[in-house]
Amino acid sequence: MEQTPCTLQGARCLVIGYGRIGALLAGKLRALGAMVQVSARSPRDFARIETAGLTALDTRSLAGQLTGFSLIFNTVPAPVLGAAELADxxxxxxxxxLASMPGGISPDATVPSGCRILHALSLPGRVAPLSAAQAIHKTALSILQEEGIL
Structure with missing residues (x-):
């Protein structure tokens, strides 16, 4: 909120990606009164988003969909925001x-005048490395168990 002139209450927010960080962030933003939409790619994630009481967008077709958002949070570690998406x-x-390197903004994309990007790449690992490592360990262990490897 230090980076915006308003509080999150009533702000239109988009969370790009519905993995561990995206799901947690979307819930926290909603609890703070933000109007939250979430983008994802898989039907499974669309169902999880809708079940959480949120509105889903398709990450593969964000161009033309970004008008009206006050805040956009990216958690996808791949360039999902290019010139076509940022134009709106x-x-x-x-x-x-918030994504890991390389982040979610195409290096050749130009941000429109009056808009800003705050690069907080890999933030959890930089400010809370133990907690980040524990979360990654828990997720990796869960995946290995699901696959029957452990």
Missing amino acids: LSDGCLIID
């Missing part, structure tokens, strides 16, 4: 890129 941003939109 509303004046004053803040993009916070």
Whole structure:
């Protein structure tokens, strides 16, 4: 909120990606009164988003869908925001890129005047490395158990 002139209450927010971080972030934003939409790619994630009481967008077709968002949070560690997607941003939109390297913004994309990007790549690992490592360990262990490897 330090980076915006308003509180999150009533703000239109988009969370790109519905993995561990995206799901947690979307829930926290909603609890703070934000109007949250989430983008994902898989039918399974669309169902999880809708079950959580949120609205889903398809990450593969975000161009033309970003008008009106005050805040966009990216959690996808691949360039999902290119020139076509960024062209529709509303004046004053803040993009916070939380993904691991290389981040979610195409290097050749130009941010419209009046909009900003806050690069917070790999933030959990930098500010809370023990907690981040524990979460990654738990997720990897769960996947290995699901696959019958452990």
